[in-house]
Amino acid sequence: MSRAYVASVGMTQVGEHWRKSLLDLMVEASLQAMNACPSIVPDRVIVGNMFSGAGSNQEQLGAYLASQLNLVGVPAYKVEGACGSGGAAVHNGYLSVKADESEAVLVCGVEKMKDLDVGRATAALAMADSAEYTQFVGATFISLNALTHAMYVKKHGVAKEEMAGFPVLGHRNAASARHSMFKRPITVEDVIRSPIISDPIRLMDSSPICDGAAALLIVNERKAKELGDVMVEVAASEVAANLFTIYERPDPLDYVATRAAAGRALAKAGVKIGQVDFIEVHDAFSVTAALALESMGVSGPGQAPKDVTKGRFNLDGELPINTFGGLKGRGHPVGATGVYQVAEAYLQVSGKAERNQVKGAKVGMTHNMGGVDTTTSVHILRREG
Amino acid sequence: MSRAYVASVGMTQVGEHWRKSLLDLMVEASLQAMNACPSIVPDRVIVGNMFSGAGSNQEQLGAYLASQLNLVGVPAYKVEGACGSGGAAVHNGYLSVKADESEAVLVCGVEKMKDLDVGRATAALAMADSAEYTQFVGATFISLNALTHAMYVKKHGVAKEEMAGFPVLGHRNAASARHSMFKRPITVEDVIRSPIISDPIRLMDSSPICDGAAALLIVNERKAKELGDVMVEVAASEVAANLFTIYERPDPLDYVATRAAAGRALAKAGVKIGQVDFIEVHDAFSVTAALALESMGVSGPGQAPKDVTKGRFNLDGELPINTFGGLKGRGHPVGATGVYQVAEAYLQVSGKAERNQVKGAKVGMTHNMGGVDTTTSVHILRREG
DSSP states (O other): OOOEEEEEEEEOOOBOOTTOOHHHHHHHHHHHHHHTSTTOOOSEEEEEOSOHHHHHSOOOHHHHHHHHTTOTTSOEEEEEBTBTHHHHHHHHHHHHHHTTSOSEEEEEEEEEOTTSOHHHHHHHHHTTSOIIIIITTTOOHHHHHHHHHHHHHHHHTOOHHHHTHHHHHHHHHHHTOTTOSOOSOOOHHHHHTSOEEETTEEGGGBOOOOEEEEEEEEEEHHHHHHHOSOOEEEEEEEEEEOOSSGGGSSOTTOOHHHHHHHHHHHHHHTOOGGGOOEEEOOOSBHHHHHHHHHHTTSSOTTTHHHHHHTTTTSTTSSSOBOTTOHHHHTOOOHHHHHHHHHHHHHHHHTTOOGGGOOTTOOEEEEEEEETTTTEEEEEEEEEOO | OOOEEEEEEEEOOOBOOTTOOHHHHHHHHHHHHHHTSTTOOOSEEEEEOSOHHHHHSOOOHHHHHHHHTTOTTSOEEEEEBTBTHHHHHHHHHHHHHHTTSOSEEEEEEEEEOTTSOHHHHHHHHHTTSOIIIIITTTOOHHHHHHHHHHHHHHHHTOOHHHHTHHHHHHHHHHHTOTTOSOOSOOOHHHHHTSOEEETTEEGGGBOOOOEEEEEEEEEEHHHHHHHOSOOEEEEEEEEEEOOSSGGGSSOTTOOHHHHHHHHHHHHHHTOOGGGOOEEEOOOSBHHHHHHHHHHTTSSOTTTHHHHHHTTTTSTTSSSOBOTTOHHHHTOOOHHHHHHHHHHHHHHHHTTOOGGGOOTTOOEEEEEEEETTTTEEEEEEEEEOO
């Protein structure tokens, strides 16, 4: 049984890629990762994606990508867990190396959302929740999160200026990142004056509809050593499911899957949360960042917005989060996001994060959710030596 | 690193399940498998499915099923490889046991096709091929297979009466199977007089549009021994991708992915093709059965239709195939098919195949394809002792 390492990463800029297809995006990110390690030929291709079928009439993305890269004969398939598809795909790459069934896995996350108008994109995202009930009654993915946002604010008396700390942080970090969608820092005023899209969630609380692809080469220990580069281990890879929809849960503000996945990941990696140097957290909305950080024990109940406002999560703060902008700033091409996060964590712990470098970062954690904490994955990356 | 075993299986009857939802079907099959081993609580849920998104506006099936089974906290996700989704899902269950990341995995394949009219179902199946080119020019999944059927007949001079041997065999075996869709044996005359749906493919050469779900519990060696039942090992699990579309391939009649997956699986299991007691082969169309059997070396080029006509593949023949009817007779709920096949192989090697029992079956092989041999998986099940 081998340990798994990230050997290289590739990312398209997140944005509105009107002139690039699903395949173009996957190939661009994958070739970046592969060209960084020309001696390695992937022996498996795993694609993370949520709605290429409903959105682009395209399935079988695993073989589609493998074929385009001329990797005939390798295992190839797509892994889906709504907006958590990317993290679940990375998990599968990790599994196949750990099982000694692969030496070098190409994991690629991709989503092409902008080809859909807002109504269709909203409908596609709502597929993360039950068609029979949640979609039927007209709830959308945004409105479910708006319910938790309202509950959260009511329970803890959080000011909207404090919640605004998350998008402000995201845009600030994104401004200096190569692959991010948004390059303009925003202020608390910008957030609280932005239009409400599902009360109380405002436009600037929400990650954007966008296109993008990210890729990783995950290799076994032998291959990683051969490369002679810095060794970045996938020290833990955990996925956890929650009760499917928020109205089934005893406490919708308790991200049970986040807590389970983060707890198991920290235990497997032998790391305490205080030893993590930064976290890429799933800020699909401001409230999801707050609830995730609180459910994994980073902040006390109702405290995460205060922590972000006080600067605790800044790049030079005690525990930086979303170091390249997170879902709000870098962008959230849903099925790709979990792969972007792990790629970003790799850049941080290997010291390749350029202007977004967290000084001395050695251990990083990523947190990716499908639905409202319904399929949640947590990865811990650790630099050896 | 543990070996992987099939502990139990569950299958809905394949058919037209107008009154059962995707979730109903998954739960029915899963509870059958789980109730057969009440001492086992799955620690992972993997769903194989092709087009729940485009077909039923439903994604995140992994967590959907896990939640309904009250398996909160376990890893859960969907695996997709078009009509090969089921086999790819089984492969992932195998990987997670082999990686010692799971002790008991629930793998469920499901597809609900009948809710779509024929046009929409045809469009959904066409997502297995390129939206940008193949779908754009109006080719369907059936017409691609019709091209290979025409090439095959021309190259080898196969009579349509010989090709008809596959559906005749499928219906004969399905007639005595509990979970099959079709219960009426058919004749060669029935096949060659049935309407042409994409020249030269006739209605009776084609597997049906249908609904169904199948489930497996895949456990590690320790759990399998605890159960004290017959030990059925997943002796090999291989997935292989081919060049994406048939017009890119040097020889469209050479199922390269089938050959690769079968070759590797036999090598890993340490079994020669002549030692396999039966094969569940992906007869989406008569021609795919023929080409698959020839590509895996069971029949010589152009010989498979003659072999089936001569009775070589009958239940009491030299090498039985599609022992419960295959895709044509049992039915082909696409993302579920690969799981049905492995469940059927389990029934055979464990001696639980009732009226469809292959006498003395100990080693069985299953073959599941997404697209035209684009994402192909091969599993070998072997009874120990």
